[in-house]
Amino acid sequence: MTVQEKSEKKYDFKKIESKWQDKWNADKLYLAPKKPDPNNKFYMLVMFAYPSGDIHMGHFRNYLIGDAVARYQMMLGKDVLHPFGWDAFGLPAERAAIQRRLHPEKWTLDNISVSKKTLQKAGISFDWTREINSCLPDYYKWTQWMFIQLYKKGLAYRKRGFVNWCPEDKTVLANEQVKDGKCERCGTPVTKKDQIQWYFKITDYADRLIDDLDKLPGWPENVKTMQREWIGRSHGLEVDFIIESSGEKLPIFTTRPDTIFGVTYMAISPEAEILDRLHLKGEYAARVEAYKKQAAARTDIERTALTGDKDGVFTGQYAINPFNGEKIELWVADYVLAGYGTGAVMAVPAHDTRDFAFAKKYNIPIKIVIHPDKSTILKVEDMTDAFVEYGPMVNSSQFNGLAGEEALEAVSAYAEEKEIGRHKINYKLKDWSISRQRYWGCPIPIIHCDKCGVVPVPDNDLPVLLPRVENYLPRGRSPLADIPEYINVTCPVCHGNAQRDPDTMDTFVCSSWYFLRYVDPHNDRLPYNKEIANAWMPIDLYVGGVTHATGHLIYFRFFTKFLHDIGWMDVEEPAKVLFNLGLVQDSKGEVMSKSKGNTVSPIPLMEERGIDITRLAMYFTAPSEKEVLWSGETLTGVEKFIINRFYPIISNFRGNNPDLKYYFKLEDLSQNEKNIYIKLNQTIKKITESLNQLHFNTAIAALMELVRDFEPAGIKNDLLNDTVILKTIQLIAPLAPHLAEELWEMTGKTSSVFKSEWPGYDPNAITGEKITIAVQVNGKLRDNIEVPTDATEELIEKEAYKSPKIQKYIENSKIINKIHVKGRLLNIVIK
Numbered sequence: 001m002t003v004q005e006k007s008e009k010k011y012d013f014k015k016i017e018s019k020w021q022d023k024w025n026a027d028k029l030y031l032a033p034k035k036p037d038p039n040n041k042f043y044m045l046v047m048f049a050y051p052s053g054d055i056h057m058g059h060f061r062n063y064l065i066g067d068a069v070a071r072y073q074m075m076l077g078k079d080v081l082h083p084f085g086w087d088a089f090g091l092p093a094e095r096a097a098i099q100r101r102l103h104p105e106k107w108t109l110d111n112i113s114v115s116k117k118t119l120q121k122a123g124i125s126f127d128w129t130r131e132i133n134s135c136l137p138d139y140y141k142w143t144q145w146m147f148i149q150l151y152k153k154g155l156a157y158r159k160r161g162f163v164n165w166c167p168e169d170k171t172v173l174a175n176e177q178v179k180d181g182k183c184e185r186c187g188t189p190v191t192k193k194d195q196i197q198w199y200f201k202i203t204d205y206a207d208r209l210i211d212d213l214d215k216l217p218g219w220p221e222n223v224k225t226m227q228r229e230w231i232g233r234s235h236g237l238e239v240d241f242i243i244e245s246s247g248e249k250l251p252i253f254t255t256r257p258d259t260i261f262g263v264t265y266m267a268i269s270p271e272a273e274i275l276d277r278l279h280l281k282g283e284y285a286a287r288v289e290a291y292k293k294q295a296a297a298r299t300d301i302e303r304t305a306l307t308g309d310k311d312g313v314f315t316g317q318y319a320i321n322p323f324n325g326e327k328i329e330l331w332v333a334d335y336v337l338a339g340y341g342t343g344a345v346m347a348v349p350a351h352d353t354r355d356f357a358f359a360k361k362y363n364i365p366i367k368i369v370i371h372p373d374k375s376t377i378l379k380v381e382d383m384t385d386a387f388v389e390y391g392p393m394v395n396s397s398q399f400n401g402l403a404g405e406e407a408l409e410a411v412s413a414y415a416e417e418k419e420i421g422r423h424k425i426n427y428k429l430k431d432w433s434i435s436r437q438r439y440w441g442c443p444i445p446i447i448h449c450d451k452c453g454v455v456p457v458p459d460n461d462l463p464v465l466l467p468r469v470e471n472y473l474p475r476g477r478s479p480l481a482d483i484p485e486y487i488n489v490t491c492p493v494c495h496g497n498a499q500r501d502p503d504t505m506d507t508f509v510c511s512s513w514y515f516l517r518y519v520d521p522h523n524d525r526l527p528y529n530k531e532i533a534n535a536w537m538p539i540d541l542y543v544g545g546v547t548h549a550t551g552h553l554i555y556f557r558f559f560t561k562f563l564h565d566i567g568w569m570d571v572e573e574p575a576k577v578l579f580n581l582g583l584v585q586d587s588k589g590e591v592m593s594k595s596k597g598n599t600v601s602p603i604p605l606m607e608e609r610g611i612d613i614t615r616l617a618m619y620f621t622a623p624s625e626k627e628v629l630w631s632g633e634t635l636t637g638v639e640k641f642i643i644n645r646f647y648p649i650i651s652n653f654r655g656n657n658p659d660l661k662y663y664f665k666l667e668d669l670s671q672n673e674k675n676i677y678i679k680l681n682q683t684i685k686k687i688t689e690s691l692n693q694l695h696f697n698t699a700i701a702a703l704m705e706l707v708r709d710f711e712p713a714g715i716k717n718d719l720l721n722d723t724v725i726l727k728t729i730q731l732i733a734p735l736a737p738h739l740a741e742e743l744w745e746m747t748g749k750t751s752s753v754f755k756s757e758w759p760g761y762d763p764n765a766i767t768g769e770k771i772t773i774a775v776q777v778n779g780k781l782r783d784n785i786e787v788p789t790d791a792t793e794e795l796i797e798k799e800a801y802k803s804p805k806i807q808k809y810i811e812n813s814k815i816i817n818k819i820h821v822k823g824r825l826l827n828i829v830i831k
Contacts, residue, residue, distance in 0.1 A: 011647045013610030017738040021123055029752060030070075030127045036079035038535045044070040044082045045515055045575075047544035047552075048132075050092040051111040055118040056599035057618070057630055058584040058591070064615055065581055065624050065694060066543050067124045071734040072691050074125075075758035081536055082125055083518040085132035086112050089140070090507025091169060094440035095186065098473065104440040105468070108135055118603060123611050123737055130521045134442070134510040139517060141463035142527035143510050144445040146559070148456045149566060151446075155201040156434075158454065162271040162338055163433055164300075165193035170474035171437045172197060174506060177551065181302060192271065192296045198444060198503065199431040202558050206231050206427045208572075209557060218577035223549045230550040232428025237412045239421040241266065241346070242320040243278070244327065250274060250319055253341040253426045257411040258403075260323050261396040262348040262369035264359065267312065267333040270295040272343025275315075275332065284316040288332050295334035303334045310335050310358050322420040324397065329364060339430045349386065350378075356386035369395050432555070434506040439472035439479045441504025449491040449498040458492050464500070478502040511552055512559040515539060515574060534570045542575040545583065553578070579694060582627040600630060612736035613639050619696035619735055638700075642739065645707050646732070649725055650743050652712040656722040657748065660730075663762040664720060672714030677765055679709050680724050684761040687731050696735060703732055722747075727759045767791075775800045776827040777809040793820050800826055 024030065046066040049059060063084075070082040088108045097107035112133065119126065132139055150156040164173040168188035177183070178190050202209075210231050213224045236255035243250055254260070268275060270292040280288055291313045295303070302308070312333030319328050328346075335354060336345050349359035349366040359366050368378045370391045378387055392403045402410050415421030435444065443464040445457040457464055467486045472479050480486055481502035491498035513527070519536045520528040556574050563569040583591045605614045617634040666674055683706040690699035706728060715721045726747060733740035733753045744753040767788030773796055775783045783805040787796055797818060800806050810830055817829035 011643050013612065013738070016742045017123065017611050020738045020741045021120070023741075024123075024125075024752075027752065029754060030080075030082065030125045031129060032081040032083075032127050033079050035532050035535050036081070040078055041536060041540075042070075042073040042076075042078040042080050043536050043539045043541075044073065044080060045518075045539045045542050046084070047542070047548070048085045048087050048511070048514060049115065050090075051086050051088055051108050051115055052092045052096040053111060053599075054114050054601060054603075055122075056584075057602055058599070060122065060602045061584050061618050061624075061628065062543060062545075062581055063119065063122070063124050064618055065579070065696075066541075067737075068619070068691065068696060068734040069541055069543075069694070070125050071737060071754055072758065074754045075730070075733065075756060077757065081130075081518065082127055083130040083132075083521075084119070084124075084126040084128070085130075085514060085518070086115075086134060087507065087511050087514070088112065088133050088135035089441045089504075089510055091171070091436075091438065091440075092507075093135075094438060094472075095169065097440070103470070104472065105135070108440075118601075121606060121611070122602065122615075125737075130518050132514060132517050132521055134507075134514065135440075135466075137463045137465060138524070140442040140466075140510065142517065143442045143505065143513070144457070144462050144464060145459065145527060146513055147445055147505065147509070148459070150200055150562065151456055153562075153566065155204065155562065156198060157201065158196060158198050160194065160196045162192045163195050163197055164190045165195075166190055169438070170476050172433055172435055174433050174508070174551075177506075178300065181300060190300070191298075194271075197433050198435040198446075198501075198505075199433055200509075200558075202432045202554075203427060203429055205558050205561055206233065206429050207425075208561055209429075209554060212557075212561075212573060216573060216576075216578075219575075220546070220578060220580055223546060223553065223578060223580065226549040227554055230429065230554070232426075234426050236424055236426060237408075237415055237421050238341075238424035239346070239415060240322060241328075242322065243274075243330075244318045244320055245279075246277070248277065250344060251342055252344060252346045253424055254346055256348070256351070256408075257415070257421075258390070258393055258396075258399075258407040259348040259351045259369055260321070260346075260411060261393075261399075262350050262367045263321055263326075263328055263346045264349060264365045264367055265329040265331050265347045265355075266319050267331055267336045267345050267347050267355075267358070268315075269336040269338040269343040270332055270334050271338035272336075273338075274342065274344060278315060278317055278330070280315055280317070284314070287313045288315060291332055291334075298334060300337060304337065310354060310361070312358065312362070314362075322418075323415075331358075331362075331364075333358065341426060350380070350383070351386050351388055353386045353388060356383070367395065369393060374401075432506075432558075434509055435503040436506055437476065437478045438474055438504055439466075439469055441507060442466070442510060443480070444501040444503050444505055446501040447489060447491060447498045448501060449494065449496060451496055452491055452493045452498075455491060455493055455498070461492070466504075478504065480504070508552055508555050512555040513563075515556070516563075516569075530568055533568075537569065538571045538573060539575040541577045541579060543579045543581060546580040579624070581624050582622065584628045584630050605632070605635065609635055609639060612739045613642055616642070616700060616736055620700045621697065623697055624694040641704055641707075642736070645704075647739070647743070649707060649710065649728065650746050652710075652721065653725050653747050654718045654722055655748070656718050658719045658723045658726070660723065660726060660757070660759060662719075662723075663764070664717075664723075666765060669720070670714075670716065672711065673717055673720055676710060676715060676724060677720060677762075678767075679706055680727060681761040681765040684727065684731065684759050685766055688758075688761070691734065699731075700735065703728070706731075729753065730756060730759050771823060773800075773823075774825045775803065775806055776825065777806065778829060779827060782806055782809060789823075793818075796820070796826055800828070 044066050046062055070080050073080050093108045094104045097104040164178050166173055166183040166188055168186045182189055210228055210233055234255050236253055237257040238251050238253050240249045241252055312331045315330045317330045347355040349355040350368045351370055366380050371378055371394050372391045374392055390404045392401050393399045393407050443466055445464050447455045449455055487499050489498055489500055516528050519533045560574040561572050564572045585591055616638045621628045621634050664677055683702045686702040687699040729740050729743045740753050770786045771789050772784050772786055783803045785799050787799055813830035815830055819827040
């Protein structure tokens with residue numbers, strides 16, 4: 001059958017798509033090499049999925065972006081790693097299972113099976129031989145191994161403290177899992193609970209996590225800003241106030257040492273340990289205890305909001321300001337959080353808005369120690385709010401008159417000289433609370449022995465298997481605590497009676513290292529081979545949502561740095577480039593989410609309109625970083641383009657096998673041939689740039705223009721005609737892979753289009769015809785330059801400045817204006 005006869009057949013997408021998926025699988029097209037050439041590899045990674053239901057259009061968009069990049073990189077000749085797996089433990093899966101009265105294991109594994117079939121049907125180029133599942137023992141064995149490595153280095157520790165508690169999910173939440181004071185999963189207001197927890201000491205890495213953001217030019221600035229603000233590094237002075245009743249030092253951190261003489265009270269967090277050492281008695285003890293219970297019912301967001309009424313209770317005790325010896329009142333106020341410094345802050349009502357309102361409410365003295373300038377004198381009775389700017393110090397002993405940086409440094413230097421304070425760096429970031437009082441998670445590999453204390457499970461006893469439990473519902477403590485055969489064990493050190501830790505790990509622990517398991521997923525002796533990991537790492541492009549900016553995207557950076565420090569990784573950052581895709585919204589403008597029940601499955605669309613048409617419609621709807629308001633209307637336009645314009649171009653193929661690296665000479669071509677050759681090369685350049693920027697919508701638009709302008713009747717050069725068709729097929733291949741493969745084969749090619757080399761463009765055939773621009777200086781003609789017909793004003797000016805004839809007039813002059821007459825003239829006005 002001739003090419004023309006084949007092309008006259010209907011575009012049978014079902015037959016074509018099934019055929020090529022079978023062939024790709026048979027040929028192992030997506031199989032990544034075990035160890036790549038480090039200088040010619042591309043690690044393409046999309047965030048792995050919570051298997052809490054089938055894939056919807058939001059997921060579909062995410063995976064399509066990665067697929068187009070992976071296929072494009074194949075055609076660039078790279079060793080491509082494009083793996084996939086399942087973030088299967090944790091609250092999302094367990095909550096969904098509870099709602100359906102199913103066991104989380106069955107719910108999770110069933111969903112993985114369904115979702116995997118959907119992804120395979122979509123033709124996503126994942127290397128399924130590297131599939132990982134975080135809820136299977138062959139994976140979580142190594143999550144437990146990671147925990148033990150952290151423990152051995154003193155970075156995993158256990159302590160009692162106040163934690164975020166979700167009353168609905170009956171478990172602890174990390175700070176990063178609390179959004180606007182509510183559980184990010186169920187939306188329940190979060191309270192505080194005093195509980196023993198395991199923590200990872202991520203604060204030891206705070207400086208590196210901030211400083212190394214400067215080494216990530218390929219990360220979005222908004223994500224880097226969010227991480228800097230979340231870590232919250234601030235420089236200041238730690239001052240040793242003295243508790244009057246006991247003489248105990250109370251270190252207080254401040255970023256405004258210039259206001260130290262204006263401190264009139266101290267605000268202590270209701271959860272601060274110092275309260276227990278005040279030994280309050282009588283009515284003061286009763287009031288504080290009642291206030292602590294009241295504060296526990298409030299969320300951190302409510303407590304720390306800049307707006308709203310603030311309250312507190314007086315302890316009846318005082319501290320001494322070491323700078324002036326003055327007694328200051330000690331109050332308990334819940335706008336202070338226990339995790340900040342020592343859990344207490346100095347209050348300067350005259351120069352802090354929140355302190356001012358609190359002092360006014362409780363008739364606490366207000367003392368002015370900063371004036372706006374030397375000629376403006378503030379009076380307490382005239383103040384309606386605090387003066388918070390910098391200015392000359394007053395009422396501050398020998399520091400009077402100092403202002404700004406000079407004042408800050410002078411006060412700090414005095415504190416260090418007198419040994420009453422020291423320079424200090426403080427952070428908002430707190431250690432990562434990783435214990436979860438839920439069933440569906442990775443067991444913590446720790447044994448508690450009365451004689452030996454905390455004992456890590458020996459490596460040869462890993463994994464600690466999660467037992468099958470029918471009654472797994474949350475009950476305020478881990479369901480595993482009620483299983484004697486799980487909890488009761490023999491201590492591996494003294495061989496006496498001991499107990500396992502009953503909690504499971506935060507699911508974010510599982511996702512903090514998963515990208516490393518992909519490089520060596522079947523290794524049963526190690527989490528991964530270091531040599532192989534170093535060849536693949538870092539990730540070249542990581543695609544996912546910005547919602548993970550202060551959670552997973554900090555945690556996986558922390559793990560990478562830790563693994564680097566213990567010799568398991570050469571790199572210190574996991575991903576060179578991070579891309580945050582826009583979310584997919586339903587027709588009402590709501591973000592698609594399984595929890596909202598507003599998701600749209602891609603399956604019916606793929607079955608009715610075809611996989612490639614559904615893919616192209618998603619690509620074409622908007623730039624990848626923008627949100628998408630999904631509707632089926634885009635499908636119609638794309639479908640018409642494919643069926644009526646693109647697929648039929650194969651009928652014009654003339655059976656040649658041109659050298660696709662050959663560049664035609666413009667002077668050998670007719671005008672029609674020259675036009676299409678220039679258009680082809682412009683399109684190659686445009687699509688290459690678009691794919692590099694993940695702007696697939698503009699790539700498709702450029703393809704539509706090229707196909708529109710392709711008129712075979714005006715092309716006498718058979719090799720040029722077939723070159724245009726072959727390169728057009730290559731250009732659509734990353735976006736519509738099944739269609740491209742079918743057309744590529746119809747031209748007589750026997751190997752995959754993805755084994756062909758991505759087309760380069762002829763630099764001499766990009767701009768087309770040139771025009772002459774007259775260049776004047778102060779209205780007098782000084783030179784003529786040639787520029788492309790589509791040259792921008794910026795390009796014309798750039799070319800003009802290169803001219804020696806122009807340079808001699810402008811080199812020692814100031815250009816005050818530039819006047820363009822489109823396509824004709826540039827007048828440079830100087831003085």
